[in-house]
Amino acid sequence: MAKLPFERPIIKKINIGVPNKIGMKTEYTPITEIDGVSVKQMIKEYGSPVYVISEKTIRETYKKAYSAFAVRYPKIQFAWSYKTNYLNAVCKTFHQEGSWAEVVSGFEYDKAIANKVKPQHIVFNGPDKSREDLIKAIKNQSLIHIDHFDELYTIISLTSELNETPKVAIRVNMDTGVYPQWSRFGFNYDNGEAWDALNRIMISKKLDLIGLHAHIGTYMMTAEAYKIAGQKLSDLAVKLKEKYNHTIKYIDFGGGFASKNTLIGAYLPGSDTCPSFDDYAEAITSSIINSKIKPDDFPTIMLETGRALIDDAGYILGTVLANKKLADGSNSTVIDVGVNLLFTSFWYEHQITPAQEFSPYTENTTIYGPLCMNIDVIRRSANLPIMKKGDNFVISRIGAYNMTQWMQFIALRPKILMIDLKGNVHIIRENEKLKDIVSMERTPEHLNNFDV
Amino acid sequence: MQLKNNIAISENGFIFDPNTGESYSLNPIGTEILNLLKEKKTDDEIINFLNEKYDSDKLTIEKSLNEFYSFLQEYNLSEND
Ligand SMILES: Cc1ncc(COP(=O)(O)O)c(C=O)c1O
Numbered sequence: 001m002a003k004l005p006f007e008r009p010i011i012k013k014i015n016i017g018v019p020n021k022i023g024m025k026t027e028y029t030p031i032t033e034i035d036g037v038s039v040k041q042m043i044k045e046y047g048s049p050v051y052v053i054s055e056k057t058i059r060e061t062y063k064k065a066y067s068a069f070a071v072r073y074p075k076i077q078f079a080w081s082y083k084t085n086y087l088n089a090v091c092k093t094f095h096q097e098g099s100w101a102e103v104v105s106g107f108e109y110d111k112a113i114a115n116k117v118k119p120q121h122i123v124f125n126g127p128d129k130s131r132e133d134l135i136k137a138i139k140n141q142s143l144i145h146i147d148h149f150d151e152l153y154t155i156i157s158l159t160s161e162l163n164e165t166p167k168v169a170i171r172v173n174m175d176t177g178v179y180p181q182w183s184r185f186g187f188n189y190d191n192g193e194a195w196d197a198l199n200r201i202m203i204s205k206k207l208d209l210i211g212l213h214a215h216i217g218t219y220m221m222t223a224e225a226y227k228i229a230g231q232k233l234s235d236l237a238v239k240l241k242e243k244y245n246h247t248i249k250y251i252d253f254g255g256g257f258a259s260k261n262t263l264i265g266a267y268l269p270g271s272d273t274c275p276s277f278d279d280y281a282e283a284i285t286s287s288i289i290n291s292k293i294k295p296d297d298f299p300t301i302m303l304e305t306g307r308a309l310i311d312d313a314g315y316i317l318g319t320v321l322a323n324k325k326l327a328d329g330s331n332s333t334v335i336d337v338g339v340n341l342l343f344t345s346f347w348y349e350h351q352i353t354p355a356q357e358f359s360p361y362t363e364n365t366t367i368y369g370p371l372c373m374n375i376d377v378i379r380r381s382a383n384l385p386i387m388k389k390g391d392n393f394v395i396s397r398i399g400a401y402n403m404t405q406w407m408q409f410i411a412l413r414p415k416i417l418m419i420d421l422k423g424n425v426h427i428i429r430e431n432e433k434l435k436d437i438v439s440m441e442r443t444p445e446h447l448n449n450f451d452v
Numbered sequence: 453m454q455l456k457n458n459i460a461i462s463e464n465g466f467i468f469d470p471n472t473g474e475s476y477s478l479n480p481i482g483t484e485i486l487n488l489l490k491e492k493k494t495d496d497e498i499i500n501f502l503n504e505k506y507d508s509d510k511l512t513i514e515k516s517l518n519e520f521y522s523f524l525q526e527y528n529l530s531e532n533d
Pocket residue numbers: 081084102125126215217218219254255256257304305306307308400
């Protein structure tokens with residue numbers, strides 16, 4: 001007779017008055033494959049842990065976002081926010097879909113150029129553009145979004161040196177009813193600073209003011225904030241028209257749409273509470289359509305959406321290393337994915353799903369990564385199906401920020417795979433090797449000899 | 453491991469400890485082990501039994517069993533030797 005699958009025996013105290021989850025069917029099923037490719041097979045072939053990106057999900061998500069806007073407004077342009085995930089394969093998928101590039105450093109700028117994005121389709125944001133970066137961007141006619149007055153004056157001074165007319169926008173910050181307000185970046189609308197900056201640009205006659213930009217925050221849980229941003233930016237556009245008869249070509253709403261991840265401590269899952277692309281599109285497009293901007297002057301709506309476009313397409317697959325009872329009597333599970341690879345566990349309750357069949361029983365456990373550090377917690381007190389050493393799991397919705405904000409700490413970083421539309425698996429980033437890390441080190445000669 | 457004598461085990465995975473008034477819930481294999489303990493089976497007998505019935509090696513079973521025992525101790529469900 002075939003043997004039954006083995007599950008670890010568990011016992012849980014029942015707390016009267018508190019709903020007891022054991023015995024309740026867990027609401028999800030195992031993830032055994034991604035886009036038709038076996039999870040266990042990928043782990044076997046490429047190691048554990050391993051990141052996986054679904055090209056299909058990227059394209060589908062992009063199309064959903066794009067059409068939410070395109071059905072409501074005639075001129076829409078996305079620019080892929082490089083910092084969210086700047087793997088070339090990911091960027092190029094977005095570029096194939098029609099996205100321009102949005103960068104915030106010389107490094108990202110060069111990466112976009114190397115990816116063959118037309119320089120005039122690169123949006124250059126951020127407070128840290130060096131003089132060299134600015135010269136390059138000015139000569140290339142890239143779209144420079146000015147962050148502060150120091151940068152504005154540097155650009156004005158470069159125009160005579162270079163004999164060029166830079167294409168610029170200003171970044172505007174404002175009160176949109178969402179707190180904390182991001183006033184660190186750009187010029188403030190509410191105290192008149194943004195209008196002041198625009199006047200200085202127009203009066204200098206040295207810059208081609210083509211846009212207005214705002215990035216009001218990230219993981220915005222209300223679409224209404226974008227409506228307020230749109231009203232304030234439209235107001236500036238109308239004033240430019242009135243005073244200078246100047247028409248701006250685009251209004252860039254930055255990023256900030258929430259992905260369906262659940263924030264730590266949230267009462268309801270993100271998939272229930274986050275606005276949809278349609279909600280955001282309705283707020284943004286109506287703010288412009290209903291403004292005093294004349295229809296002939298309607299600007300292109302630019303969007304630098306990051307996490308909401310890529311989170312769903314990213315997964316990390318891994319393996320359970322150990323189960324441990326802690327001194328306080330609670331359960332813990334140690335896995336081979338730590339915060340070095342999953343930075344976003346600091347703010348999300350990531351969904352961890354076994355990659356094999358599991359019973360309806362759950363246990364309350366804290367999921368630790370493998371780092372020798374107290375902060376290495378992937379989930380605190382999570383009700384999860386029972387897993388044992390050697391079991392595999394899939395952590396979903398991790399495509400944003402993890403593959404850029406990761407740390408080479410204690411362990412080498414694993415491979416990143418992309419599953420294409422036909423179900424072929426491509427390695428899009430190799431796993432790091434010792435030689436990759438030490439090749440950047442230089443040891444002073446006198447330290448080379450010892451005998452231990 | 454010896455279970456306290458007066459612990460009541462229900463068929464569907466709940467137990468009641470009359471000494472403390474606490475109740476607990478278990479998964480099916482947990483209930484199965486408690487019943488084996490009630491029958492005064494030794495650890496070796498339990499491990500062999502589980503190894504026959506389930507698809508796992510003895511070492512894994514033994515490790516899981518010890519972990520399970522540590523929870524029984526934590527909850528004062530076992531006799532102190
Ligand atoms: C200027 C700018 N644009 C776009 C983004 C992307 O934001 P998100 O991932 O929240 O959509 C960011 C992220 O911080 C940003 O700073």
